[in-house]
Amino acid sequence: MTNRARQIIMNHAHDGARLREAFFSDNAQCVDDVARAMAFSLTGGGKILFCGNGGSAADAQHLAAEMVNRFLMERPPLPAIALTTDTSALTAIANDYSFAQVFSKQVQALGRPGDVLIGISTSGQSPNVNEALRVGLENGLVTVGLGGGDGGGMVAHCRHALIVPDSRTPLVQEVHAAIGHLLCWLVDHYLFEAVAELDPGLIRK
Numbered sequence: 001m002t003n004r005a006r007q008i009i010m011n012h013a014h015d016g017a018r019l020r021e022a023f024f025s026d027n028a029q030c031v032d033d034v035a036r037a038m039a040f041s042l043t044g045g046g047k048i049l050f051c052g053n054g055g056s057a058a059d060a061q062h063l064a065a066e067m068v069n070r071f072l073m074e075r076p077p078l079p080a081i082a083l084t085t086d087t088s089a090l091t092a093i094a095n096d097y098s099f100a101q102v103f104s105k106q107v108q109a110l111g112r113p114g115d116v117l118i119g120i121s122t123s124g125q126s127p128n129v130n131e132a133l134r135v136g137l138e139n140g141l142v143t144v145g146l147g148g149g150d151g152g153g154m155v156a157h158c159r160h161a162l163i164v165p166d167s168r169t170p171l172v173q174e175v176h177a178a179i180g181h182l183l184c185w186l187v188d189h190y191l192f193e194a195v196a197e198l199d200p201g202l203i204r205k
Contacts, residue, residue, distance in 0.1 A: 012170075019166050020175050027162060031179060034160045035186030037142050041116045042191060047079035049111060049141075051103040051132050052120030055173050056146075057084040059120050063180045071184040075192050081110065083132070103132035113140030121145070122172040124152025124163065133157035146179060148172035 024031070038048055048067060050060035060082040067080035083106045084090075093102045107117060117136040119129040124147035134157045137143045145151070145158035149167045164175045 015168075016171050016174050019164065019171050020178055023164055023175050024178075030160060030162055031182055032186060034144050034162065035183050036190055037144075037160065038116050038183065039187045039190035041114050041142060042078055042187070044114055046112065046115045047081065049081050049083055049107065049115060049117045049136075050120065051083040051106075051117070051129055053084075053126055053129065055169075056120035056122065056126075056129075056176070057082075059146075059173070059176055059180060060084050060118075062177075063118070063184065066180075066184045067187070071181075071188055073188050073192065075188060078187070078191075083107070083110075100127040100131050103128050104135040107132050107136050107141070108139070111136055111139060111141050114142070116142045116144060118144045118146065119154065119158075120176060121152070121154060122148040122164075122169045122176070123167075124149060124154035126154075130154055130157055146176050 041048070048064070050064050051057075052060045061084060064080040064082040067078040069077065083103045086106075089106060090102045093105050097105070103119075111117060117133065119133045121129045124130075124145065130153050133143045133145060133154060137157050137159070142160070143158045145154040145161045145163070147154045147161065147163045148169070149163070149165070151161055151163040155161045155163070162179055164172045166172055
C-alpha cells in the first residue's frame with residue numbers, strides 16, 4: 001500500500017465517522033419522529049414509498065426490501081414500494097411527459113393520504129424527487145426528505161427533512177444508509193415492541 005492510498009482510506013474513514021456522529025447527535029429526535037410517523041401510517045393500513053436517482057435509487061430499493069422482507073427481527077412483511085423499479089412505467093412517463101414526472105405520477109397513482117413518501121437526493125435538488133415530494137404533500141402523504149448540503153429545494157416539500165450537512169456525495173450516501181437502517185430498526189421497535197408510544201400527531205405535522 002502506498003502512503004497516499006493509506007491517507008485516502010484513513011481520511012475517508014475519519015471524515016465519515018465524524019459526519020455520522022455529528023448528524024445523529026443533532027438529528028436523533030427527527031429520525032425518531034420519522035420512524036414513528038412511518039409506524040403510525042403502517043398501523044392504519046398505509047404504506048411507505050421510496051424514490052431517488054442513481055445511488056439513491058439503490059438506497060430506495062434497499063430500504064423497501066428491508067421492510068417487505070425483514071430487518072433484524074422476525075416479523076410480518078411491511079408494505080413498501082420503491083418507485084424506481086418499474087422500467088415500463090418509468091420509461092413511458094419519461095417518454096410521454098418528462099423525466100421530472102417519473103416519480104410524481106406514480107405517487108398520484110399509488111399514494112394515499114397518510115402514506116409516507118421518502119425522497120432521497122444527496123443534493124436535495126433532484127427535480128423528479130422534489131416533484132414527487134411536492135405532489136405527495138399536496139395529496140396528504142407524509143413527506144420525508146433525505147438530503148445533503150443545505151437541503152436544496154427538497155426542504156420546501158417535506159414535513160420531515162433529514163439533511164446531512166455535507167456536499168461530498170459518498171459521505172452523504174453513507175449517512176443516508178445509516179439513517180435508513182435506523183428507520184427500519186425503529187419502525188420494528190414501535191410496531192412490535194413499543195406500540196403504546198406511537199403518537200398520531202406525528203402524521204399530521
